[in-house]
Amino acid sequence: GTGLRPRGTLVRPYPLALRRRRRRWWAVGRGGELRVESGEVVSEVALDPGTAVRLGPYRLSIVAERCGGPPRDEAPPRDRTRPLCAADPPPAAAVALRWLDRDGRWEQRRLARGETVLGRHPACDIVVPDASVSSRHARIVTDGDGPVLEDLASLNGCWLDGRRIWLAGLAAGAALRLGSFPIEVLDPGGAPAEGARRPSARPVFPPGLADAMEALGIAARSPEPCVLLGETGTGKEVLARRLHEIGPRRHGPFVAVNAAALPRDLAESVLFGHRRGAFTGAVEPHRGAFERASGGTLLLDEVGETPRESQAKLLRVLEEGRVLPVGGERPVEIDVRVVAATNRDLVAAVRAGRFRLDLWHRLAVFVVPIPPLRERPCDIAPLAEAILAGAACGGEPLRTTERALAALRGHAWPGNVRELRNVLLRCAARAVAGVIDETAVRRALGGEAFVEASVACEVDVEGLMAAYSGNVSAAARAAGIARTTFRDLVRQRGRGRSGEAET
Incomplete structure (x- = not known):
């Protein structure tokens, strides 16, 4: 061929073209963006002195042109260009990948030399059990320069430490995400054996939420409102934050407001803000929740409890994209993605006249049902692991026996994940040698029943x-x-x- 081929297999084929325009050399991306050494991501860049393009571990820059005069534009002779890959590649560093399978157990793979393809298709080297992952989503190439991840034109992208990437090196400790599926990048020396249960402090989205996570992945691509329907304690706010994190507004603010806690006479001030002197006690201006969330996501938790008199103004804000603070004369433009959460049957509330039908239709562009914990017993193990990891607080690891997990799976969980957390924290307080057995679980479940009975009596x-x-x-x-x-x-x-x- 006529091009420059860096050694190894770390760079995708034909990543860029060199072109001569206006007496300068330009690097033009082919089928993807280019990363300048300064960190900027561009589609093309002039290779002036001091400017370099990163190709995986390599550095491309123009060092010199050995010619008497400038070459003619767009047709540079081959012997007049000297793109140089001069930077030393980073040292090789083995890593391992860890993720949760459909049964809520940890799977772990140490990356071998060569190519590892990740995707949903059964023929992939690592099969990722998630609907947001493409059939052949990404590949990781490992040679003497260390592992490098390449996006294989996936639909939902590859994300490394919160940033979308197309080609990037992997190092232990990085947070990798394919679509909405999280994968941990670990030092293989400290990685657990395959199938082992070990605590994780990160939020867990277990297999029983697969349908909800798929719906979130679809909703994340749109700026329109989304409604999360689920019983108390099912983790609606956690999923709302997840929707924010996987969407294009992830770098903006996330603001949560509990509509059930809004004082009736101050609801509009909390939501829309107020100007100084708008009412008695308004000694300073206040930016409402909508204004604070501009550029990001606003969670309206327990939206069914929104005061009836505030619902019409909420609808107008959603329709017009601007708020009028209490006591204000000029509306404030906002750009907010609204996520509403409720444990109520809002359709029944509409029939009863407690919730506006037009507001329901405006909010319910995307509706994501969240199943209660009693309908997904397969999620008990990964949720328990995450909860106990937080309870350990860096101390002695806590683990549950299989009989203890069976006892947890047999409970009805009227309080869902919140109730599970309470039970496990009681178990953790009584754990002997870091082990939670069936006896501890049944004792803690008895305490939960006692708490409920006490509430009913008192x-x-x-x-x-x-x-x-x-x-x-x-x-x-x-x-x-x-x-x-x-x-x-x-x-x-x-x-x-x-x-x-x-x-």
Whole structure:
């Protein structure tokens, strides 16, 4: 051929072309972007003195032109260019990859020399069990210069430490993501054996959430609102943050607002902001949640509890993309991706007149149901591992026996992941030699039942409902328990739906 071929297999074929324009040499990317040594990513760059392009571990720059005069544009003779790969490649460093399989167990692979293809297709060297991963998503080439990852024109991309990459070296400690599937890059000396369960402090998205994660991957590509539907404790805020992290707004702010906690007379100030002197006590201007989240994502948690009088203004903000602070005269332009989360049946709330139909339709562009924990017992093991890793806090590792896991899988988990966390933290406090056995689990589950029974006995349901004019949400907040739990207590005490006058 007529081109320059760096040694090894670290650079994709024909990554760029050298062209002569306006008496300067230009590096022009072919089928991808170029990374300048300064860190900038461009489609083309002039190779002036001091400017270099990175090709994997190599450095390409123009050192000299041995000619009497400038060559003619766009047709440089072969002997008049001297692109030089002069930088020493980084030393080789072996790494291992670790990920969760469909059964919630750790899989680990030490990268051998040569090429390793990752993707969803069964013929790949590493089969990645995730719908956001392409059939042949990426390859890792390992030779004397260390492992280098190359994106194989995947749909959802390769991400390294939060940045999308097309060609990059891998080092132990890096956070790799193919589509929405996380993979840990480890030092092989400290990596666990295949199938072993070891604590991980990172958020876990286990196999039972595969459908929800696939839906999140689709929704992440759009700026339109998304609704997360799930019971209390299923991890709606964790998934909302995940949606933010895998989308194009990941470098912007993530702001969460609990609509159930909004004071009725200050709801609009919290959401939309206020100007100085807008009301008694407004001594300073305040930027509302929408304005603070501009350029990023706003989570409206428990959106079904939004005061009815604020719903019309919320709809207008979603339609127009601007907010009018309380006491303000000029609207403020905003650019916000809204994610709404709720444990309520909003369609039923619409029928009951507690939630606006037009607001529901504006929010429900993407609707992602989150299954309760009782419907996905396969997730107990990876969730328990993540929770116990946090409980260990760098101390003695905690592990569960198989019989303990079986006991956990047999529980109904009305409080979902939040309840699982409480049970495991009680187990961790009593663990002997870092082991949580079946006895500890059943004792902790008995404590959970005792807590629920205590709540039922001690809460003055009738008094709270009378004090808060039948508003279940307000009464539940005053009791310090979940709204759904309080609602069940209301029904058990014979008040039924007649006591659920909610706004």
